[in-house]
Amino acid sequence: MQFDAALAAQDTFRRAEAELGSDWDTAVELEDTFSSNAGATAREAYERLLSLATRHPDAHSFQAFCIYITWQQVTEETIARHFETGLKLCEAYLVSREAKDQLDINYVTELYESFRAGLGLEEEDEIQVEFRKDTPKGGD
Known part of the structure; x- marks a missing residue:
């Protein structure tokens, strides 16, 4: 990968405050637990962060x-x-x-390819092909 996912996570988390409104304090608590622990404690905080994300589908930085x-x-x-x-x-x-933030789009696209590769899915699927077609190039 061409970027550090942990640093990108920190950056996007800071930008998510405005998106989460009254859930921000909960997100901060969960992120702190996730970041400062390992094993079952971190996994539970991670799962709760994902659950919080389902309640905020339009919170792009948080997503x-x-x-x-x-x-x-x-x-x-x-x-x-x-x-x-x-x-x-x-x-x-x-x-x-x-x-959305263009840098996040680039990073998420790179991670998408990594997740696919990790599952043995090497060929592009319809979603990725459509996304590439619709993504503005250079001076568009």
């Missing part, structure tokens, strides 16, 4: 944050479930046509 921490989960515990979760999160993020 990207969840994708980045899912990659951290993959590196901590390399199991198919984490790759599948990452793939699902990336697809939902990339399919949405709403405005």
Whole structure:
């Protein structure tokens, strides 16, 4: 990968405050638990962060944050479930046509390919082909 997912997670998490409104304090508590622990405690905080993300589907920075921490989960515990979760999160993020940070789009696209490779899915699927067609190039 051409970027550090942990650093990207920190950046997007800071940007997510405005998106989460009254859930921000909960997110901060969960992120702190996730970041400062390992094993079952971190996994539970991670699952609760993903649950919080389902309540905020339009919180693009927070969605990207969840994708980045899912990659951290993959590196901590390399199991198919984490790759599948990452793939699902990336697809939902990339399919949405709403405005997002271009750097996050690039990073999520790279992680999407990594999650697919981790599951042995080497060929592009329809979602990725459509996303590439719809992504503005250079001076568009």
